Amino acid sequence: MIEFAENAPRWRQIADVLRARIEDGTYAPDTRVPSLVQITAEFGVxxxxxxxxxxxxxxxxxxxxxxxxxxxxxxxGADDETPPPGPGGAERGREGSSSGELVEGQGETADTDGGGH
Known part of the structure; x- marks a missing residue:
């Protein structure tokens, strides 16, 4: 467990820790971040x-x-302070819309956006 500062909400401090882990490569792109249960256990919240x-x-x-x-x-993107549009595009392994939903009438193997995102 971490020691929480009194001057910021705990949820924000947890988000900061997780964000730092993403930035330092502890959590790589397209890999799972800790689950709700894991976060509650690790941080005691x-x-x-x-x-x-x-x-x-x-x-x-x-x-x-x-x-x-x-x-x-x-x-x-490298050295990108702003997130890219859409969460992960077709590289996530989901076809269809950028929200990860399957678009009606498209098969599982359809490449709807050319994979260029």
Whole structure:
């Protein structure tokens, strides 16, 4: 467990730790970040606090979520301070829209965006 500072919300401090791990390569692009249960255990916080930290990372473009699979590290350009559009594109292994949803009428093997994202 980490020792939390009193001057910032715990969820933000957890998000900062996870973001630092993404930046230093501990969590590589397209790999899973710790689950809600793992975060609550590691940091000794309530699940609502852990969820808020994961949501902040997703909203800032550091991670993306695949329903039923978990949260994954988003791909980012080298020296890029702003996240790329869309969470990970076709490189995530999902075809269809950039949100990871399958587009109606397209098969699992269709390459809808040319894979160039």
């Amino acid at each position: 309530a699940s609502a606090t852990a969820q808020k930290a994961l949501r902040a990372l997703r909203e800032q473009g550091w991670t993306y979520t695949e329903q039923g699979l978990g949260s994954f590290v988003a791909r980012r």
